[in-house]
Amino acid sequence: MASLIHCPHCGVRPKEEFTVRGDASVVRPDPEASDEAWHEYVHIRANPRGRTREHWQHVFGCRRFLVVERDTVTHEVYGVSDGSDVARGGGR
């Protein structure tokens, strides 16, 4: 696990201040999408080796939802951005 996360609002913090809320790369299907698409979205997750995008919430700090891009093998953190910025940019 990446040990230090650079929160865009609070600065460098240990991972213990955060809660990992899951995969940030899945895209919510259209409400009318098929059951298979919804099943896929809600339940099916890959367990990738390497670069991942996840939602992390800074529960002990600003309490904002962040999108953390990190490597599950090397623990390297590539970038952290505020979830609302990502959502506005359509990067959900």
Next chain:
Amino acid sequence: MPFLSRHPLESKVDSGSSIRAVDHLEIPRSVEIVTVLSRQTDNATVIAGFAPAGDLVMRNVAPGEWLVLSHTDLPDSLQRRLAGLLTDIADVVDQSEGRVLLRLSGPNARRILAKGVAIDLDPSAFAVGQSANLRCGHVAVNFARSGENEFELVVFRSFTESLFEDLLVMGREFDLSYGFSSGLADPV
């Protein structure tokens, strides 16, 4: 009859340490604390709206969220004053009964706090006047540097006792003393 609240450390602290050490944990008894919440995009407007308030201390929590402290306002008056200043820009909610302020000062304050918080406490990294929410031990606090060797922690009322005990343990090697600002506690 006015509602009189009891400080959560009332029975714990009693009259405090018999001797005040160089490193001291002070518990200000009556502090008015409110939260101010706005849209992230109104950040600058809120800060500008504060200007006429003068003596208030503004603490960072998150984008568009602050804690505001006053040592001089009477109960409720801070909330009313700010709500007036920030009409239509922000929501102002009184937290005075829900949060507690602790002030740790002394030449070893940094070394004591470094046992509980995981940020760089060097003044070049965390300057006087800077504030943020962080984790101290297992408790979430709003943490501020109020002086070179002085720090203020604002904690949820029900976590106060736990944080207080942690701070005493962290300060034991420096004989950290403690007590209410006003000296002797009111008779229980």
